[in-house]
Amino acid sequence: MNCQQYTTLLASGQLGPRAPWPLRARAACHTLICAHCRRFARNDAALTALLQGWRESLQAPGASPPPDGPKASETGADSAG
Numbered sequence: 001m002n003c004q005q006y007t008t009l010l011a012s013g014q015l016g017p018r019a020p021w022p023l024r025a026r027a028a029c030h031t032l033i034c035a036h037c038r039r040f041a042r043n044d045a046a047l048t049a050l051l052q053g054w055r056e057s058l059q060a061p062g063a064s065p066p067p068d069g070p071k072a073s074e075t076g077a078d079s080a081g
């Protein structure tokens with residue numbers, strides 16, 4: 001397995017707990033020898049956790065709506081009589 005195969009499998013969710021063990025074993029062997037993919041896997045897990053927390057906060061019953069963008073300020077041009 002090379003880096004491209006590893007990152008493709010990981011990013012597409014094919015290395016989850018339901019993946020066949022020979023595939024997971026090959027992926028684990030690759031992360032043992034490749035610091036880049038170890039870092040990629042750590043970042044991927046952190047990003048997944050972050051998105052999961054964000055999704056749950058949006059689905060929670062008293063969730064505050066996401067912050068709005070900057071609102072267009074109204075220009076009050078009054079014509080004095």
Ligand SMILES: [Zn+2]
Pocket residue numbers: 002003004006030034035036037
């Ligand atoms: Zn790698």
